[in-house]
Amino acid sequence: MAEKGNVESVPVLPWMRSPVDVSLLEECQLHRLPFIDPRLKETLQKMGISSLFPVQVAVWKETIGPGSFERDLCINSPTGSGKTLAYALPIVQALSTRAVKYLRALVVLPTRDLALQVKDVFDAIAPSVGLSVGLAVGQSSIADEISNLVMRPKHQVCTCYDPEAPPPELQSAVDILVATPGRLMDHINSTKGFTLEHLCYLVVDETDRLLREAYQSWLPTVLRMTEADYQSISSSKPDCFIPLFGSLETIRKCGVERGFKGRCYPRLVKMVLSATLTRDPSKLAQLNLHHPLFLTAGKRRYRFPEKLESYKLICESKLKPIYLVSLLQNLGEEKSIVFTSSVESTHRLCTLLNFFSDLNIKIKEYSGLQRQSVRSKTLKAFRKGDVQVLVSSDAMTRGMDVEGVKNVINYDMPPYIKTYIHRAGRTARAGQSGRCFTLLRKEEVKRFKKLLQKADDNSCPVYSVPSSSLESLHSTYTSALERLKEVVESETAKKRKIGMKPSQVGDQKKQREK
Template structure:
């Protein structure tokens, strides 16, 4: 890895890459350990999923990267036509010799406009660009007010905790809304639901979480896109930064606690102008707060959808049998750990 980032030229080791794609932690690791990795000529710093990056700024990775860009170096200053100093107020003196600024480009579907958080990024004369043509994208836009896909239709389904698995089976076996991307709030819930659906039978299901290796996750996503999987049960590992094509329906098996999580989840469908459905299972105690949260976030409207008990009744006997089988499977898994 180090060899691809720098190369030996005579007695000097120099950077060999024009573009580096890295996680913050790994980049900082190379800055500290790889003496040949020089960022003093870096022109563009692109931060994807910027809202999550801002939340991790307590780790000081950004300040370390900026320090590597503007750090002093006698050799660099002597051979460069440009001076590198952190941007401040522009004066005639500051432009001689010419400056070579570092431009930061932030991308996110849920980028905060909270000035206190944005201040941490050290932005100079920032500009906001939106891919959505809307008056809401102007400077008067409220904080934590987001854009939802135009083709997205949102529903919530009042339910009891014990009926959630039956509702998932109803969506796949009766309503045939697959391919479905189903989100849970933990990998334990995702795994338990996957085992339950698998034991019930009749559904091509898979799980997607940190339980799987990177290779297994890549293969699972490929199978899902190819239509080999009807129901993909996932943690929020698939909610960000992964473009899964052909998702007809997103189901929030567990209601997300934060509105940003909801926006990223439902954004996996209705992509590139296509239509998509999003369903959220809500317990009675969750309804008021969740609906208020989504409304304040800028949702065009989330509709109530009822599933009649008689629509689930024919599956209940098999479901009760599966619950007993599931207890044995989980007990066996724990004994092997």
């Protein structure tokens, strides 16, 4: 039975019943971290990182040193706990021990923005040990991506042209690839020289979302390609042994080399991660995990960041925008993200807020309806502090990490506890403090209480805004509504003029997220 909302009537897999509790571990200073490459340690120190968080320590212990990567890892850890570096660091160290140029690690994420963020983490550490990182997200043309991902070996470059000569062998230009599913499938299906036959590590980040949406069957395609290679080499050499510095002819016949001499043919290691990892056996079965080890933070399935404070703001239905404006006035210039229930609501709310000229706060929309270049520019301004408030829908901010976000505001109540956790997780990250405000109509209060109880959290006091502040905003609100109505009518007329149906707006959004 599939997992729906928050209700799970499915059995828990045996390996999930006895997890490793990473919350029992302490941070570890870099100079005490066993087996770390000195080059990586120096790079981390230059980045201002002097120690690893508990989840990073736990993953390191399971992946580096004796018995490394013997089991696939499933990591369920709160947002902001450092999951990206938890898998990036051991993968970079493991790949650096063998100087071969093949695509050996693949990290798959649901959105372009999140993929860009993860690539930045790899870019910060991988070059120090001689590794290169590629990106396949559809941000640029596929031709540009191909030129960055695939190269012709230098020794095969020839100035003369021989029409009967075999084409030069293509090879990977990167060791690690960060990709979204749609563009990954584009390269698998049509890019010459792009291959996963040397793949050693597969990371599925934001697993819940990637398993929930088909994305052109990317997962079964990747597993079929890698497992077919494994089975072919195993059948040709049952003892799965390659003599040290011996012939690799058997492997070449199977079309696989992977650059590993003198050791058993390596299996594909998988690492799956989420702050709200599914426990549905039918979904986890898609991953075909090898003796999985479950790492989680504490006994509770759903956990909030340790220093998060939650508040509810009870609103009169018709005056909800006024309550939001009053709250933003109280928060001043603190970095805040306002969440709505849809991209359409995001656009309209952001437009409305910008008609309150007395706010003196820079407010921008961050939506899947925008072009990637616009979103990137907005996010850059938000990171720098030039924009104080980001109005966004859920789809675009799962996993996003922006330093210094003090407040998360749920303008629309989240429908599920998972949604609340991912929204709230944009603040109080990496041990910092933060607040999450939820605007509620009176009829929503009871349902919201039940929602938080799913995470064993009853500490959500009422936050009040001054009544004088609400009254002073009434006239401005009336004027802002009129101006919003004019904008909406104008935009609707433009869409009709170019023949865009309302349903096409949603299709356009989905295409941009691939």
